[in-house]
Amino acid sequence: MIRVLIVDDHEVVRQGLRFVLDQEDGIEVVGECANGERALAVVPALRPAVMLLDMVMPGLDGLEVLRRLGADRPAVIVLTSFHEDERIVEAIRLGALSYLPKTTAVDQVVEAVRAAAHGGSVLEPGIAGMLVRRMRQGERRDPLDVLTPREREVLTALARGRSNGEIARTLSLGKETVKTHVSSILAKLGVTDRTQAAIVGLQQGLVPLDEALLDTDG
The missing domain is CATH 3.40.50.2300 (Response regulator)
Structure with missing residues (x-):
């Protein structure tokens, strides 16, 4: 319901x-x-x-x-x-x-x-x-400007290859809350899956490349 x-x-x-x-x-x-x-x-x-x-x-x-x-x-x-x-x-x-x-x-x-x-x-x-x-028109130079601070934290975790369960434990959130944040991130960044979102996070320097694990199954 x-x-x-x-x-x-x-x-x-x-x-x-x-x-x-x-x-x-x-x-x-x-x-x-x-x-x-x-x-x-x-x-x-x-x-x-x-x-x-x-x-x-x-x-x-x-x-x-x-x-x-x-x-x-x-x-x-x-x-x-x-x-x-x-x-x-x-x-x-x-x-x-x-x-x-x-x-x-x-x-x-x-x-x-x-x-x-x-x-x-x-x-x-x-x-x-x-x-x-x-x-x-380039009014947002940083594509991450549309994200809330919490969504940036979730995106950083995605770029590190963390699952929803791991993100929930790390950020002290419910798993359903994490799912909502991930869906919002995908919509705001205009990408279709977690891996694409993680790549955006890497491109924007949220995580050093040597810390990235893009096997993001959720």
């Missing part, structure tokens, strides 16, 4: 999302929050697998919630009415797996929830296109 927490300051939006998700097999809405402060307070108790997060709210906005979520964070899907490039890039850098407009079709929201539960990303075509353009 995929446990979902909805965080949005508009009650109508929360009710609509709950109605849609409650119709889906294998998905359970475990809570709703009208602000970021409340969301951070209930996450440890509710233990959602996925958080649907509004970007603009009174008090703590979506970006600040992303910054303050702990290591055992839920997978985050940002739902917003705003399309500011810098906010989108920052949300993804802070760990959001998907970034969808509030006008997104309900079936795509459901798809994003199911994907996020397994560490996958769903990006609206316009947003995906913007990210590709940003990369091609």
